[in-house]
Amino acid sequence: MHILRRNLLQRFASNFFNQAVKARKLSSRTAVDVGQPTSSTHPQLLKEGEITPGIRSDEYLWRRKKLLELLPENSLAIIASAPVKMMNDVVPYTFRQDADYLYITGCQQPGGVAVLGHNCGLCMFMPEASPHDIIWQGEVAGVDAALGTFEADEAYPISALDKILSSMIKNSDKLFHNVNTANSAYTELAPFQRAASDGKVKDFSVYSHDVRWIKSEAELNLMRNAASIACQSLLQTMLHSKLFPNEGLLSAQFEYECKMRGAQRMAFNPVVGGGRNGSVIHYARNDQTIEDGDLVLMDVGCEFHGYVSDLTRTWSPCGRFSSVQEELYHLILETNEECLKLCKPGTTIREIHNYSVNKMRKGFKELGILKRDTPQHYQLLNPTSIGHYLGMDVHDCSKISYDRPLKPGVVITIEPGVYIPSNSDAPDRYRGIGIRIEDEVLITESGYEVLTGSVPKEIKHMESLLNNLCNGMGTETQNTVRTAFS
Numbered sequence: 001m002h003i004l005r006r007n008l009l010q011r012f013a014s015n016f017f018n019q020a021v022k023a024r025k026l027s028s029r030t031a032v033d034v035g036q037p038t039s040s041t042h043p044q045l046l047k048e049g050e051i052t053p054g055i056r057s058d059e060y061l062w063r064r065k066k067l068l069e070l071l072p073e074n075s076l077a078i079i080a081s082a083p084v085k086m087m088n089d090v091v092p093y094t095f096r097q098d099a100d101y102l103y104i105t106g107c108q109q110p111g112g113v114a115v116l117g118h119n120c121g122l123c124m125f126m127p128e129a130s131p132h133d134i135i136w137q138g139e140v141a142g143v144d145a146a147l148g149t150f151e152a153d154e155a156y157p158i159s160a161l162d163k164i165l166s167s168m169i170k171n172s173d174k175l176f177h178n179v180n181t182a183n184s185a186y187t188e189l190a191p192f193q194r195a196a197s198d199g200k201v202k203d204f205s206v207y208s209h210d211v212r213w214i215k216s217e218a219e220l221n222l223m224r225n226a227a228s229i230a231c232q233s234l235l236q237t238m239l240h241s242k243l244f245p246n247e248g249l250l251s252a253q254f255e256y257e258c259k260m261r262g263a264q265r266m267a268f269n270p271v272v273g274g275g276r277n278g279s280v281i282h283y284a285r286n287d288q289t290i291e292d293g294d295l296v297l298m299d300v301g302c303e304f305h306g307y308v309s310d311l312t313r314t315w316s317p318c319g320r321f322s323s324v325q326e327e328l329y330h331l332i333l334e335t336n337e338e339c340l341k342l343c344k345p346g347t348t349i350r351e352i353h354n355y356s357v358n359k360m361r362k363g364f365k366e367l368g369i370l371k372r373d374t375p376q377h378y379q380l381l382n383p384t385s386i387g388h389y390l391g392m393d394v395h396d397c398s399k400i401s402y403d404r405p406l407k408p409g410v411v412i413t414i415e416p417g418v419y420i421p422s423n424s425d426a427p428d429r430y431r432g433i434g435i436r437i438e439d440e441v442l443i444t445e446s447g448y449e450v451l452t453g454s455v456p457k458e459i460k461h462m463e464s465l466l467n468n469l470c471n472g473m474g475t476e477t478q479n480t481v482r483t484a485f486s
Contacts (some may be wrong), residue, residue: 033140034145037431038109045305051106053305054222057151060106063211064122067104070207077204078118078165080181081385084110094265099180099392100208102306106150109141113161113185114152116169119154120137125161166191174203209397213320214409219307220442223391223411226263226304227440227451230311233257234300234455241317244465245290247272258302267301267308267394278314278434279419281384292318295325297434301394308394309360310413312438319466322458324429328418331363333457334438335416338387343441343448349412351403353386356416356433364418379418387413390440410443411451 031040037053039046045053049059071077082098097108104122105114111127124146129139130229146155156164168347169191177186186192195201215223237254242249251270258266263319273283274290278297290296296317301310314329316322321329335356342352361378364370370377390411406412417436420426456462 033139035140076172078177121155124152211401222307226309230309245317247286263302271299276432356386
């Protein structure tokens with residue numbers, strides 16, 4: 001074990017050193033800082049011709065062209081960047097760009113407003129950084145970056161928005177905007193307010209979600225990477241759980257493993273529910289010790305250059321499932337596996353969901369935890385959908401109905417579960433158990449590809465993984481590791 005870890009560390013250090021040397025050589029010439037990585041400032045992240053890692057400029061141009069084809073004639077779409085959210089008076093939360101704004105522009109920074117129109121193409125209104133701003137926060141993308149880096153057709157400073165955008169709105173028949181990031185920079189313009197009062201302002205996401213729904217090969221490569229990072233990280237966290245059965249430590253371990261593998265952030269706050277906390281669907285406290293014999297449910301994901309992963313595994317950190325836990329787990333695992341086989345072009349999330357409900361209702365009745373066979377009582381045990389779309393956001397493309405037939409290039413989750421609170425009327429032995437098994441699934445021409453299949457979910461495989469590792473380490477080594485982290 002020590003030799004394996006030493007070899008892995010040496011390999012990681014060697015790769016990191018080689019990347020750093022290559023980056024220094026390639027960036028020895030003067031590179032312009034536009035407030036985010038470019039191929040000249042960060043050659044270790046972006047190839048020549050890419051606006052963001054993995055996505056070339058011609059793909060961004062295709063996205064804009066496709067959206068303009070969908071927009072009604074002589075209409076205008078206004079898409080503002082995400083706002084900066086503050087933790088307190090002076091400390092901002094880590095910024096994350098709005099998915100629509102990023103998808104269209106490639107700009108990862110706040111303060112801008114993008115406009116799509118048949119007459120202007122992509123027009124970007126960019127923030128104007130003062131010398132004081134640059135001293136405290138660094139360079140930001142301005143008009144030059146909009147035209148050069150992001151390849152906008154037109155660009156102006158944000159101070160010109162009032163005059164220029166007002167004229168654009170007046171000359172348009174229909175108006176669309178990103179409702180989620182709407183801000184007063186344009187909503188308080190008199191022409192916008194007149195259009196809104198006349199019922200001419202609609203939600204732009206009806207179009208943007210339609211285009212974002214089917215992923216390109218470049219996007220799928222990023223999603224495969226995000227899934228791979230999450231899988232490797234969760235596997236390491238599972239191994240960690242026998243020595244450190246603590247929700248907070250497991251959450252920290254997963255985040256550490258993801259970031260060491262290149263993820264920029266978590267896709268969402270990790271759900272680490274030990275024991276009865278696993279029956280809370282989006283449990284977020286992560287502050288409890290996991291008792292010996294209890295299960296832990298971990299619903300996790302990471303973000304890799306704008307695209308996210310999402311998977312869940314439930315296991316016993318002590319390395320053994322009880323017979324009661326096995327009964328419930330096998331039902332959820334069977335449902336997961338059968339629903340995966342339904343994933344193919346032409347079917348819908350709704351159809352897969354209905355199949356899962358029928359399967360689990362039957363199983364819950366046989367186990368005696370569903371006393372009354374009604375939708376209301378079933379939903380007390382599982383109120384969730386079997387899955388959702390996945391992409392730049394965790395619940396991606398929310399405007400796309402679950403009744404729309406799936407197509408190749410769409411990514412969804414399959415996540416059956418059961419959540420039995422401690423005050424349930426189920427038999428005592430089942431109370432306080434929560435189980436979810438979630439996989440990330442790409443719809444292909446011939447069926448499906450499970451992007452998270454490398455993380456074990458069979459009981460025998462998980463028990464073997466945990467027990468063989470710790471048996472191989474020996475008691476003395478385990479105690480040494482515990483002491484080092486105590």
